[in-house]
Amino acid sequence: MSPYVTVTTSEAQGTTLGERLHGLVAALGAAPVRSITGDGVRATLEIVQKAVAEGRGTAEIPFEVHEVPSGTPVLDWTVPKEWNVRAAYLVGPDGSRVVDIADHPLHLLGYSVPTRARLSLDELRPHLFSMPDRPDWIPYRTSYWNENWGFCLTDTALRALPDGEYEVVIDTTLTDGSLTYAEIVLPATEPAPAGGEPTEFLITTHTCHPATANDNGSGIAILTELAHHLAALPRRRHTFRLLFIPGTIGSITWLAQNRDVVGRIGHGLVLTGLGDRSQPTYKRSRRGDAVVDRAAAVALAETGRPHRVVDFSPYGYDERQFCSPGFDLPVGRFGRGQHGEYPEYHTSADNLDFVSPENLAESFGLLTRIIEICERNAVWRNTSPYGEPQLGRRGLYRAIGATMNRQAVEMGLLWVLNLADGTHDLLDIAARAGIEFDSVTAAVDALAGVGLLVPRDAVSPEGTP
């Protein structure tokens, strides 16, 4: 269990944080079939909204649902037609339903066009998807941008299909409608810094996967919980913007419609796959050394538990869009197992058993720690940079000289004073000093408290920096 978990307000509610997150993943898995558009997405967002609105003593959390019409040009793309499913099944030669979306939401190829047909098994085969090497799992397949239809089923079921004529019933609609996403904005409680640096923290998760628990019920659940956590913070230096968006087209749509916001993003995280057994994993932004990249490395390392920090690559989730070269935003990705590296990925085996309350809670704790470090990180300026200031008369130094049992806090004071020259942020200082980030912030608090530190861009009392 992460040390940070214990400081959340969760346990006060009678269930543990992990149990609450796991319960929300379960609720999301029971929602109607969802895809990148359609009523399934809306139902999902209603679950989220309800969970967000369940006041647990915190202030009201704004929750805004956006509908962007089909056909809207968004960057290089176009918002697609809206897809909805009433029913989808395959009737076998003996009249029984051999595959039915009512049994499992993965049975239908995502974005299957409306289809009614009678086909022989051989004619049908190109529309049937299974996993021969995992014969009891149903694969998850989609065809968003190429009109097609099909069914996904276990390889065992596929092999058992007798020859004969099959009836295809895909009662879907693919019509002009809209793309639906939700946004929670929690404004900063502190005034913007004088230096004009970006002040928003963007955190996103994708909402388009049907039923699968880790990818990405876990992301939706954790982002929902995060809204409570952030709303309850006594102070927020950043404005937090939480996005529940369909993958790829959702981030593209949001980016296209929020070009003014983009320039204010100082940190960002894409959340995916946070409940599985893999070690916590952070994927760096394209920049590689953004504050969020360095903060995540510290947050994962200071646990002393196994973890991974991996370099950016242009394959993955919505970080691909945020880190496209035109935007090049400081947005990393946080989760556990990475797409494709665990066999359950994009299959029916990514179910509620695959995610655990403990892993969800640990991921949540690490996420809030990354955020906390970004919130605390700043560039300070020593107001007494010529020689060391006399700490003793300010009560910050031991009275009897020449003992060697230096306290970490004293080394923190000295390192911060030495490196607070307006060019090093607190993460830099912690790294160079080889001391804990929290020792650095403790030193900052003590020194700022006696006026020996001011924010980099602060104007000194005499009016000169």
Added chain:
Amino acid sequence: MSPYVTVTTSEAQGTTLGERLHGLVAALGAAPVRSITGDGVRATLEIVQKAVAEGRGTAEIPFEVHEVPSGTPVLDWTVPKEWNVRAAYLVGPDGSRVVDIADHPLHLLGYSVPTRARLSLDELRPHLFSMPDRPDWIPYRTSYWNENWGFCLTDTALRALPDGEYEVVIDTTLTDGSLTYAEIVLPATEPAPAGGEPTEFLITTHTCHPATANDNGSGIAILTELAHHLAALPRRRHTFRLLFIPGTIGSITWLAQNRDVVGRIGHGLVLTGLGDRSQPTYKRSRRGDAVVDRAAAVALAETGRPHRVVDFSPYGYDERQFCSPGFDLPVGRFGRGQHGEYPEYHTSADNLDFVSPENLAESFGLLTRIIEICERNAVWRNTSPYGEPQLGRRGLYRAIGATMNRQAVEMGLLWVLNLADGTHDLLDIAARAGIEFDSVTAAVDALAGVGLLVPRDAVSPEGTP
């Protein structure tokens, strides 16, 4: 055998590339004694010119021989007097010729001044050079800048010389004449890039060593063959300038007389010692990270065979001049064994047996691959840098989503789009992506084909970059 060898036109001629190169080394070894000036150099260049003119279906290759008069000031140096040899021998006490240049071109100290003398063996000794640790080899020695004369012979022969009076006959001339070098210029077939970057590729080899096969018959042969290879290319982005020059004074002379060309050199290679058994070796330019340096490292590494990439040092061959601090050109050196590290270096043992057709062919293949990479390397710009462009509608993406067997080509597409921001060249992209250079160029071709990439300095259709 290098994979690149198989794509040359060689085999179509009935002899293999390696055999043809080896045959040219043999022909060069049978030429008259050559040094940094004189008729031996002219005879050597005639052999080259004849080999170049042997059309094998390619366009006519211009071959220009330059004569620079003795006494011409060139940088810090002066073109020396021209040296020619009619005969040179040493007559022993019994009247027999104990050393004779007619037997081996290394027997005469290079640039020996005309001398006729009768001397005792003791008086003669300071003018006799042998290798006591290799008693059967004749060393190669010269005295270009200090007037002197002497004979080189095996230590066995030296030890067998009886006391008595010897007659020295050195029938050379050292008179005002000229320094001779040859130049092949194959112009670019493509328009110069808008960015104005250097557009010439300089490749040089030294012509001054008498008879020795690896150093540098191999270099002359390979540069000769390269002229055919380059002339046969359907497209050349660079102008290729091939120099056959005497070592040191040749490059100094060329640099002094081509100051206007120097600024156009974008890549360069000095070729030496390409037929011996040592592993292929690239020596970086003084800059260390020039395109040719990075291209050579890729070309050698992608073979999967042993090779070396070594740092620049100011000792070696003509790269010393090209990489002098005033010029600091991006010129590396390519070959196999390095001067001095193999015992046969600068001795009569550097003979035709010391170089093999296989090693010559492998070196040639690597050389053409280095050149190919430099030709292909460029800086491109993604024309749709905000978010990922929709590859599917351009036929560049798989139709059925969510499978994980990503093709290398798709990763190539994504990496190129992500890093084609006008600051990374293709070698940078291959290195950061960890993918083959050819996968990168395949992606570039595909993306440029649909207008998603343009050269960095291209003007966009709207007239803005």
Added chain:
Amino acid sequence: MSPYVTVTTSEAQGTTLGERLHGLVAALGAAPVRSITGDGVRATLEIVQKAVAEGRGTAEIPFEVHEVPSGTPVLDWTVPKEWNVRAAYLVGPDGSRVVDIADHPLHLLGYSVPTRARLSLDELRPHLFSMPDRPDWIPYRTSYWNENWGFCLTDTALRALPDGEYEVVIDTTLTDGSLTYAEIVLPATEPAPAGGEPTEFLITTHTCHPATANDNGSGIAILTELAHHLAALPRRRHTFRLLFIPGTIGSITWLAQNRDVVGRIGHGLVLTGLGDRSQPTYKRSRRGDAVVDRAAAVALAETGRPHRVVDFSPYGYDERQFCSPGFDLPVGRFGRGQHGEYPEYHTSADNLDFVSPENLAESFGLLTRIIEICERNAVWRNTSPYGEPQLGRRGLYRAIGATMNRQAVEMGLLWVLNLADGTHDLLDIAARAGIEFDSVTAAVDALAGVGLLVPRDAVSPEGTP
């Protein structure tokens, strides 16, 4: 023994350098109790001045003693009251003096305020300092900035104290007076370089520790000896400024009163703990790559003996002040054992037996070598940078070509010519070439002697750089 020791003038005097340094440490240990101010400091400086004035054939060495009045504001600090000790002892219940500063100067807590009191043992205990883990050593403790009093004694003695009433007699004065430090300035003998780079070399040592031999009798002795060494040099490119100052407040006071000098400091060293058995240790300046940092690394490495080069940290001696962010001077620290890492640190066991003549002499040799390298280091410019200059006609190259037994000096010539482009100093060249610093300087001397090198900022004969 360091090779540099043998070149000093020491042995000519009849005692070895090590013995002379050890004798001076002994004399300094016998001086009155010294602290950061007071007559003990003055007596110490008189010993130094006498040793400096003992002419050994060298020019007169200026020795200036400064007195800065109590209450003077210095940076963030104030010059403290002056402290002097007439007597200090503790009388036990039986009337005997159980602790007396007359027995050992460490017995009194430094800066103890005048006190006369009768106290029970329990009341006395908070004012008694011992080392339970080293029961026979007296600790060294001070209370400069917090008015207090106390005695330091062995733990054995402390444990033996009987219950009963004790009489405290601390006959000190703490009154307005001054802080005393000394300065030796040896001006450069060469004209300042045209480039205007900083031209002073600052070397400091602290004078405030009572009696302890390594920390810092060794520093005072070696800085004293260095004055002789530097005064005897035939040429000095830098002005050398040697400071004998109390720790912390001394450097702060000097910095406050010499703001104009600060900008001229090109190199600096703080000397501490130079006689103990630890390996020679250099602590880098805050910059980390200052000339003195690189010179010290070379000087220590070229001995081939164990040594340490450690990174800057803001804890230690007066380098803390010189490397505070406002000044950020290129000042490192040189010594052997570091504060706190050897048990004798700040105890009565740091006595004359703890320092050896051999270690003192080795430290001195290394110090003078670091200084020598800084003196020799410079940025030169090749006056013939286009191609290699012809070394042969300048007598700098072998006459018979093509031998491979290259002399280190020839490689030095080639490397210096290649890298003397106005951007690399000699330390850079030695590092990149992988050759000895002295080989580089030998090459520089040879090349400058024939006009092929000039200082970077020299104006060429034609009036153009």
